[in-house]
Amino acid sequence: MNIRELPTQTVTDTVARLCVEANFFLGEDVLAKLRDCLEREESPLGKSVLEQVLGNAAAAREKQVAMCQDTGYAVVFLEIGQDVHFTGGGLMESVQEGVRRGYQSGPLRKSVVRDPLRRVNTGDNTPAIVHCEIVPGDRVRLIVAPKGGGSENMSEVKMLPPSAGREGVMDFVADRVRRSGPNPCPPVIVGVGLGGTFEKCAFLAKKSLLRTLGEPHPDPYYAEMESELLERVNALGIGPMGYGGRCTALAVHVEAHPCHIASLPVAVNIQCHAARHKEAVL
Amino acid sequence: MTGPAKRIRTPLGETGTAGLRSGDLILLSGTVYTARDAAHQRMAERIRRDEPLPFGLAGQVLFYAGPVPAAPGRVIGPIGPTSSYRMDPFTLPLLERGLKGMIGKGNRSPQIVEAMKRCGAVYFAATGGAAALYAGTVKRSVLIAFEDLGPEAVYRLEVEDMPLVVVNDCHGGDLYREGVERYRVQSL
Numbered sequence A: 001m002n003i004r005e006l007p008t009q010t011v012t013d014t015v016a017r018l019c020v021e022a023n024f025f026l027g028e029d030v031l032a033k034l035r036d037c038l039e040r041e042e043s044p045l046g047k048s049v050l051e052q053v054l055g056n057a058a059a060a061r062e063k064q065v066a067m068c069q070d071t072g073y074a075v076v077f078l079e080i081g082q083d084v085h086f087t088g089g090g091l092m093e094s095v096q097e098g099v100r101r102g103y104q105s106g107p108l109r110k111s112v113v114r115d116p117l118r119r120v121n122t123g124d125n126t127p128a129i130v131h132c133e134i135v136p137g138d139r140v141r142l143i144v145a146p147k148g149g150g151s152e153n154m155s156e157v158k159m160l161p162p163s164a165g166r167e168g169v170m171d172f173v174a175d176r177v178r179r180s181g182p183n184p185c186p187p188v189i190v191g192v193g194l195g196g197t198f199e200k201c202a203f204l205a206k207k208s209l210l211r212t213l214g215e216p217h218p219d220p221y222y223a224e225m226e227s228e229l230l231e232r233v234n235a236l237g238i239g240p241m242g243y244g245g246r247c248t249a250l251a252v253h254v255e256a257h258p259c260h261i262a263s264l265p266v267a268v269n270i271q272c273h274a275a276r277h278k279e280a281v282l
Numbered sequence B: 001m002t003g004p005a006k007r008i009r010t011p012l013g014e015t016g017t018a019g020l021r022s023g024d025l026i027l028l029s030g031t032v033y034t035a036r037d038a039a040h041q042r043m044a045e046r047i048r049r050d051e052p053l054p055f056g057l058a059g060q061v062l063f064y065a066g067p068v069p070a071a072p073g074r075v076i077g078p079i080g081p082t083s084s085y086r087m088d089p090f091t092l093p094l095l096e097r098g099l100k101g102m103i104g105k106g107n108r109s110p111q112i113v114e115a116m117k118r119c120g121a122v123y124f125a126a127t128g129g130a131a132a133l134y135a136g137t138v139k140r141s142v143l144i145a146f147e148d149l150g151p152e153a154v155y156r157l158e159v160e161d162m163p164l165v166v167v168n169d170c171h172g173g174d175l176y177r178e179g180v181e182r183y184r185v186q187s188l
Helices: A008-024 A028-040 A044-063 A091-105 A162-180 A198-208 A220-234 B014-018 B037-048 B084-096 B110-119 B131-135 B147-152 B175-183
Strands: A004-007 A073-081 A084-087 A129-135 A140-147 A156-160 A188-196 A249-259 A264-271 A278-281 B006-009 B025-034 B061-063 B101-104 B122-125 B138-145 B154-168
Touching: A004 A008, A008 A084, A008 A091, A008 A140, A008 A278, A028 A044, A028 A249, A044 B131, A073 A091, A156 A162, A156 A198, A162 A188, A162 A220, A162 A264, A188 A198, A188 A220, A198 A249, A198 A264, A220 A249, B037 B084, B037 B147, B084 B101, B084 B110, B110 B122, B154 B175
Parallel strands: A004 A084, A073 A129, A188 A249, B006 B025, B025 B061, B061 B101, B101 B122
Antiparallel strands: A073 A140, A140 A278, A156 A264, A188 A264, B025 B154, B122 B154, B138 B154
8 A cells, every 4th residue: 555645835835825815716617607696587676786796897807806705614625535644733723724825815805803802903814714524535625615604604504303205305405595585695605405314404504515416316315305495485585685686696505414223304505696716635 | 777887986975876876887996995804893993982993984886895015016916705694793983984985795784775865975886806907996005094904004005996886875775685676587
């Protein structure tokens, strides 16, 4: 068995670069969905919002500035091949240093407070939230997903009884979007985590937001549920920025996991239209 | 609703706000002050202690926003609205002291909507997530208070033709309610 050495400096440099790129360059999949929405939207005000959003993405790309002033809480996903050995310092600290440098150099906004109640800004947007998974192989996949506060605040976890079933889940998801109204900057992406435990379903909801927009769930049962949910959510009439319209969501992504015989956990993680994530494989 | 944009200038008088209706497109010029969560908390403390605020509120407009730091040579970094409901618990005393306009995004509480009618104030929405475009409407930016709050400090901005939409006018109009009623599909 060969162990591959990877300097943590490479991790730092990559995280820093991805923080900036995620905030400057909206993904092609999101842009394509926004253009689709512009085609379909019937509300004149909704159309003008979508035109502004697309124009803004182009301006951010051209001027190399952040598309949104909320440049997010940095959420970093690491998929670490088990045959990798990190050299030259701690892995976790190297990720934090990458976030620190990326947000300084951008420049990006520093939006993190040290303590949830005593609320003093840390000044460098650390600490990032880091999720690690050990996978086979000798590569490291690294995803940086800056998450805005406005849409995160409209998210929720609910422990349903198993009898609630598919309809109970659909009702909860649609109602969560309805109650969010204009707050999370629609059109949104609705991330749904289903099953697992209390914390697992929240993680799945977040992870579902990383899926390329337009890619349905590989299981036809969930692919159908996603399109049915999207139809229900768009029937709410909330529309772009909540001014009324046909496009309330760009997509609904569901991720499911085995769960306890007593439970049906469901989490909804709302993502604004500035759906930012960039990845690299080291 | 909609139609050509109305050009208005701050400070706003009673007559200025009375003519605005929910759904109106606005191009706003003049002075606005940034203030978000932490700045509102500070202003509320000052009011409680009977201390002066960093700027006079009469006829003024607040922009619920915390900008990205400016890159060298630029007036300001990307800037756009944050969710307004978080400012609701602090807003009543500001309206009572003459605040006439607020720029943000998302719902306001029924209490604030009522107070806006009483005080002749208007709530404008800016497009969330269009911060690179909004930065272009800011011609001047001066930090005037609470520097230690970083992105939550208060800036006095001179803006030109900032594109906004009237959400809550001072006659009870509410674009969020009216818009959803127009486009909701009842059968689902």
